[in-house]
């Protein structure tokens with residue numbers, strides 16, 4: 001822990017709680033410890049950038065909680081069963097089962113393939129792995145036990161091997177149904193859906209917690225009711241209870257999950273143990289592309305790889321993973337974020353400016369004890385504001401703006417527009433620590449130029465060596481060799497650029 005971390009750790013953290021619709025002072029159930037559950041991906045296809053935005057948002061939340069000194073158990077699940085086409089609860093095909101049928105693979109091959117792809121992408125975006133990453137298929141027993149408890153408590157009923165949650169009975173008795181998503185009981189009563197199997201339900205707003213499998217259905221388990229599989233919402237109730245307890249601190253996910261997924265999760269937990277699962281519900285807002293929600297179903301989507309390579313009609317060129325992470329940090333997690341080519345270009349510039357500012361800061365030295373009062377005060381105020389903004393519901397865009405206030409001063413000192421003697425040594429040391437902590441530990445950025453895009457020092461050293469050899473070839477006018485090196489690197493996805501200050505490289 002750095003000296004400055006200790007000072008900021010003690011400050012109050014406010015979190016916007018979807019349950020109350022207000023920012024609340026965060027109080028963990030157990031002093032110094034936090035249990036946090038975030039809904040993970042459904043692993044039936046490549047993650048798109050919208051998914052990544054949500055996971056990067058919660059990565060910053062996780063990192064900041066760690067930075068504040070909490071011991072955090074971060075659980076993020078893998079959904080590998082139960083999530084049906086159209087996000088309905090019954091009467092449609094399981095997304096993973098369907099993909100397995102179409103590709104003639106085992107469902108677990110599908111889940112494995114896309115889980116690995118997801119992990120790779122999370123790594124590229126430099127997100128920390130969760131403490132536990134449970135799979136829905138690995139927790140069928142817990143889910144069956146939960147269905148039993150819900151039935152025993154009178155909130156579940158069986159019809160022909162499937163089990164449904166009685167929403168109307170629950171809503172009338174517990175008065176919490178609809179609290180999270182803002183749905184009213186009257187709206188639920190009026191709800192109708194013309195889908196297969198809806199007639200088994202006592203009411204259309206009831207939802208399946210156990211589903212009897214059709215004879216052709218690939219994923220199936222024995223249960224007291226039928227050979228079948230769990231409903232989508234059930235896994236998160238069962239796994240959060242298993243690893244974080246019946247009542248825990250934070251539950252997160254994308255805002256599109258508020259209803260029905262999270263509302264039904266709350267109902268299931270109450271139904272099984274008569275208690276609220278999480279005290280704070282956090283929802284990230286959607287990533288848009290050119291003003292419309294990014295979604296696979298209407299083709300308005302871009303994969304991270306397309307963004308890195310520039311291979312998409314939506315963008316004019318490729319962008320590096322850290323420019324994209326910076327782009328995400330530039331908006332608050334509760335605001336929508338619109339992906340456009342212009343916005344990405346601006347983010348790329350902003351990211352470079354921040355990294356260069358940091359390098360300029362590191363290069364400054366000072367042995368001044370008493371400098372310019374106003375200047376040093378302003379810099380200290382900017383540093384305090386960084387943490388005040390992060391404590392204010394993780395306001396990354398405002399905290400970034402505070403860093404840029406300081407970057408301007410640093411650059412001016414470097415360019416001798418501000419006299420270096422005005423900067424005190426203690427202010428400078430503190431700034432170096434704050435920048436390092438916030439940029440790398442909290443924002444999770446990496447300096448792609450100095451570290452190599454994957455943060456691997458060895459590959460960075462190897463790249464330096466290759467660039468040096470190419471430079472030697474150029475000096476010897478061996479253009480063929482210099483071009484071969486450049487073209488071979490390009491084939492492996494590495495682009496080198498010759499500029500005034502020498503040769504640099506980046507991933508395509």
Ligand code: AMP
Pocket residue numbers: 039040041042043049050051052053054079253254255256257285286287288293294295
């Ligand atoms: P899924 O794989 O569909 O279960 O979604 C995984 C996560 O990505 C969930 O938390 C969703 O809320 C989130 N998500 C899906 N689409 C978007 C989007 N366009 N922007 C932000 N998050 C999204």
Ligand code: ZN
Pocket residue numbers: 038039040236261
């Ligand atoms: Zn979930």
